[in-house]
Amino acid sequence: xxxxxxxxxxxxxxxxxxxxxxxxxxxxxxxxxxxxxxxxxxxxxxxxxxxxxxxxxxxxxxxxxxxxxxxxxxxxxxxxxxxxxxxxxxxxxxxxxxxxxxxxxxxxxxxxxxxxxxxxxxxxxxxxxxxxxxxxxxxxxxxxxxxxxxxxxxxxxxxxxxxxxxxxxxxxxxxxxxxxxxxxxxxxxxxxxxxxxxxxxxxxxxxxxxxxxxxxxxxxxxxxxxxxxxxxxxxxxxxxxxxxxxxxxxxxxxxxxxxxxxxxxxxxxxxxxxxxxxxxxxxxxxxxxxxxxxxxxxxxxxxxxxxxxxxxxxxxxxxxxxxxxxxxxxxxxxxxxxxxxxxxxxxxxxxxxxxxxxxxxxxxxxxxxxxxxxxxxxxxxxxxxxxxxxxxxxxxxxxxxxxxxxxxxxxxxxxxxxxxxxxxxxxxxxxxxxxxxxxxxxxxxxxxxxxxxxxxxxxxxxxxxxxxxxxxxxxxxxxxxxxxxxxxxxxxxxxxxxxxxxxxxxxxxxxxxxxxxxxxxxxxxxxxxxxxxxxxxxxxxxxxxxxxxxxxxxxxxx
Amino acid sequence: xxxxxxxxxxxxxxxxxxxxxxxxxxxxxxxxxxxxxxxxxxxxxxxxxxxxxxxxxxxxxxxxxxxxxxxxxxxxxxxxxxxxxxxxxxxxxxxxxxxxxxxxxxxxxxxxxxxxxxxxxxxxxxxxxxxxxxxxxxxxxxxxxxxxxxxxxxxxxxx
Ligand SMILES: Cc1ncc(C[n+]2csc(CCOP(=O)(O)OP(=O)(O)O)c2C)c(N)n1
Ligand SMILES: [Mg+2]
Numbered sequence: 001x002x003x004x005x006x007x008x009x010x011x012x013x014x015x016x017x018x019x020x021x022x023x024x025x026x027x028x029x030x031x032x033x034x035x036x037x038x039x040x041x042x043x044x045x046x047x048x049x050x051x052x053x054x055x056x057x058x059x060x061x062x063x064x065x066x067x068x069x070x071x072x073x074x075x076x077x078x079x080x081x082x083x084x085x086x087x088x089x090x091x092x093x094x095x096x097x098x099x100x101x102x103x104x105x106x107x108x109x110x111x112x113x114x115x116x117x118x119x120x121x122x123x124x125x126x127x128x129x130x131x132x133x134x135x136x137x138x139x140x141x142x143x144x145x146x147x148x149x150x151x152x153x154x155x156x157x158x159x160x161x162x163x164x165x166x167x168x169x170x171x172x173x174x175x176x177x178x179x180x181x182x183x184x185x186x187x188x189x190x191x192x193x194x195x196x197x198x199x200x201x202x203x204x205x206x207x208x209x210x211x212x213x214x215x216x217x218x219x220x221x222x223x224x225x226x227x228x229x230x231x232x233x234x235x236x237x238x239x240x241x242x243x244x245x246x247x248x249x250x251x252x253x254x255x256x257x258x259x260x261x262x263x264x265x266x267x268x269x270x271x272x273x274x275x276x277x278x279x280x281x282x283x284x285x286x287x288x289x290x291x292x293x294x295x296x297x298x299x300x301x302x303x304x305x306x307x308x309x310x311x312x313x314x315x316x317x318x319x320x321x322x323x324x325x326x327x328x329x330x331x332x333x334x335x336x337x338x339x340x341x342x343x344x345x346x347x348x349x350x351x352x353x354x355x356x357x358x359x360x361x362x363x364x365x366x367x368x369x370x371x372x373x374x375x376x377x378x379x380x381x382x383x384x385x386x387x388x389x390x391x392x393x394x395x396x397x398x399x400x401x402x403x404x405x406x407x408x409x410x411x412x413x414x415x416x417x418x419x420x421x422x423x424x425x426x427x428x429x430x431x432x433x434x435x436x437x438x439x440x441x442x443x444x445x446x447x448x449x450x451x452x453x454x455x456x457x458x459x460x461x462x463x464x465x466x467x468x469x470x471x472x473x474x475x476x477x478x479x480x481x482x483x484x485x486x487x488x489x490x491x492x493x494x495x496x497x498x499x500x501x502x503x504x505x506x507x508x509x510x511x512x513x514x515x516x517x518x519x520x521x522x523x524x525x526x527x528x529x530x531x532x533x534x535x536x537x538x539x540x541x542x543x544x545x546x547x548x549x550x551x552x553x554x555x556x557x558x
Numbered sequence: 559x560x561x562x563x564x565x566x567x568x569x570x571x572x573x574x575x576x577x578x579x580x581x582x583x584x585x586x587x588x589x590x591x592x593x594x595x596x597x598x599x600x601x602x603x604x605x606x607x608x609x610x611x612x613x614x615x616x617x618x619x620x621x622x623x624x625x626x627x628x629x630x631x632x633x634x635x636x637x638x639x640x641x642x643x644x645x646x647x648x649x650x651x652x653x654x655x656x657x658x659x660x661x662x663x664x665x666x667x668x669x670x671x672x673x674x675x676x677x678x679x680x681x682x683x684x685x686x687x688x689x690x691x692x693x694x695x696x697x698x699x700x701x702x703x704x705x706x707x708x709x710x711x712x713x714x715x716x717x
Contacts, residue, residue: 118572119572119575122572122575122576122579123579123583126626127626130571130572147626179626180568180629181567181568181625181626181627181628181629182626303624304620304623305617305620305621305623305624307620308613308616308617309617
């Protein structure tokens with residue numbers, strides 16, 4: 001089949017089963033847009049900023065498990081993607097971003113809208129390509145999707161010179177990739193699995209510490225089986241929320257800086273930590289030398305470089321979480337009641353130190369999140385922004401299934417949640433999608449209201465509006481003697497009016513007593529986004545809080 | 559501790575950037591780096607001398623393996639190393655000093671590759687210490703220009 005490079009690109013995307021491209025046009029991708037103009041099988045979603053497109057593709061990928069696809073022009077189009085790419089890199093989201101590049105004879109001459117995209121994105125991608133020849137397009141697309149979605153997933157950037165889009169080639173989509181330097185290990189070594197099983201047999205106070213890798217690997221079922229069979233309590237990282245059902249009696253909920261006290265105590269007291277698909281991030285471990293001081297460590301991860309990076313590991317297992325848990329399940333021998341004393345101790349901590357907040361007549365953010373949990377019966381997709389809103393959303397909603405939690409973990413990107421919720425709603429059209437937002441963060445990509453309105457996406461944006469960059473203010477309060485430098489947002493715009501101007505529905509909640517009714521009303525709107533501006537107690541703090549540099553059991557509880 | 563590692567990579571544009579970028583980004587120290595093609599023109603060999611303990615070396619190796627273009631990494635054991643550095647040293651010479659310089663060149667099995675009225679250019683290919691030595695001995699005559707490569711290395715014996 002004789003096709004232009006641009007046609008070959010779109011044909012290749014069809015072969016990969018792509019349904020949506022999130023993007024923004026410009027001079028160097030006009031050829032591709034011209035092909036999309038006639039295309040029926042792939043829908044292009046025009047965002048209002050390339051960063052929005054990148055986060056939308058990321059949100060789509062997180063709820064569907066498929067590869068999110070982005071298209072942007074050269075120069076500023078590509079550089080506007082970088083935050084979204086870095087965000088996907090830190091959280092291991094599979095996305096492929098296509099960018100236009102100036103023609104090959106113009107490269108390196110500071111041509112109009114030229115940027116060294118492969119150079120800029122090299123440290124924030126799993127891999128990237130500069131395509132100068134049309135003939136390479138099908139192979140590169142095949143490789144890009146393969147690399148993005150296998151092993152430890154991540155972003156791949158494909159920068160295509162504009163002349164390569166024009167040239168005619170004989171199109172044939174390869175059915176195999178040949179990447180001799182890329183062979184992820186998915187099956188854990190039997191000897192290591194045996195060693196892990198033995199160590200688990202000897203443990204008296206084991207804890208499973210599960211991360212986003214469990215979600216990415218689709219290993220939730222195996223994790224639950226494993227934990228229940230052996231009666232081992234499970235704490236998850238923020239990225240792992242939903243990897244293990246939070247209503248299970250073995251659930252310790254989130255650990256780390258804003259984790260539950262009982263999760264942190266359990267980890268610190270444990271004699272065996274079984275880490276599955278997590279990476280001992282500093283937000284989890286606190287002061288590293290004091291983390292889980294009595295525990296031996298088993299670490300299951302598909303990325304060998306994560307094993308031993310931050311913490312010394314006794315039994316490393318390189319492998320896919322799902323496969324490895326399956327194999328491990330066959331080797332372990334559960335002993336009845338072996339952990340009873342340990343579980344009883346944990347039960348006591350749970351009773352003594354539950355997540356709590358002041359349940360008075362004031363409108364408090366935790367109450368709003370609990371209301372959303374109640375009204376959606378824990379079945380919504382919850383996207384978040386970054387800051388206190390994110391932590392309250394993590395703490396007070398019950399995540400019983402994977403891929404319901406969409407939040408920027410590693411990079412902590414304000415402005416992520418709302419565009420991500422757009423991608424999430426495209427990916428999960430039958431689910432109710434929320435963006436639990438802060439008044440600061442929502443203003444970072446507020447322009448995407450247009451995108452959501454145009455596509456009639458019934459996203460519920462619930463702004464936990466404290467008129468502050470709340471999380472930073474909290475640090476200033478607790479660590480900088482209340483010097484609120486540049487965190488006061490009392491000059492915020494009227495968010496209800498802003499939303500209405502974009503064509504969205506909008507409500508304001510100022511009293512606790514009206515919150516439920518307004519949320520119910522908002523949830524009835526099906527044909528456009530709705531923003532609920534909740535004026536919460538302004539100086540509410542997130543607790544527990546492990547101050548930076550402390551051990552995770554040295555937390556402030558209130 | 560110093561380690562000499564051989565990184566076998568696909569000979570593709572940008573691969574040097576990927577490797578050197580990885581070292582600077584992750585805070586690993588490169589002592590020297592030499593790149594060249596191998597018996598297979600599609601494959602390059604980088605010889606990298608790095609500083610670090612076993613844990614650092616393990617991280618470096620694992621991170622390098624994550625690069626899609628990396629095919630194989632060898633940590634070359636000290637005892638079984640054939641290693642060479644190459645230096646070109648242009649040293650000031652006159653009728654009085656020329657003979658002494660020639661002696662040094664002979665002792666170290668170096669070579670004189672260019673002779674000019676007031677200078678000699680010396681080529682030496684040897685282990686790092688030896689190159690250091692020659693350089694030091696020639697310093698007193700006045701070194702006009704000098705260039706050294708990074709270390710290249712192979713392991714002795716069959717593979
Ligand atoms: C892009 C970006 N800039 C700055 C920060 C630093 N930061 C972290 S939380 C936060 C405050 C967020 O304020 P808001 O969205 O109102 O959320 P709140 O904490 O008040 O719930 C800031 C500025 C960040 N995470 N991301
Ligand atoms: Mg705020």
